[in-house]
Amino acid sequence: MNPAATVSAARPLRRRHRPWLLPAVVLFALALAARITGAWWYANSSNPDYGVVVLMARNLARGIDFPVFFYGQPYMGSLEPLVSAALVRLFGASPFVICLGTALVAF
Structure with missing residues (x-):
């Protein structure tokens, strides 16, 4: 048996580094905040x-x-x-809740 193979199999798997994840989450949060503010x-x-x-x-x-x-x-x-x-x-029912539904669909 190869000792290197058994040692590497016993090590826990590391998480892959994803440099795009943090900017994507920040961009998503900013876009969501913009939609809620617009609503x-x-x-x-x-x-x-x-x-x-509304009707x-x-x-x-x-x-x-x-x-x-859509009506009409x-x-x-x-x-x-x-x-x-x-x-x-x-x-x-409130005007903000109605607009929030539209904003979330457009998101």
Whole structure:
């Protein structure tokens, strides 16, 4: 038997050095912070598209409707209002929660 083979097999495996991991985590955290900040600022907007998302999220959270498409359009699915409705069910209805759902989908 080769003694070098038995010694190397008994050593624990080292973690591989990943120099990209820390910058990637920092970049991810900064992007998430930017999205949350944008949702906070946009919560007081009077954009008509935002009103449609609020209406759809409210109806989804109450179980009234489950639209496949964005209200008034034969395209653009309802993923953003669906995520917003889930957050409304978890945290309650507020403009920030609705915008946070949209921000997280865009993330």
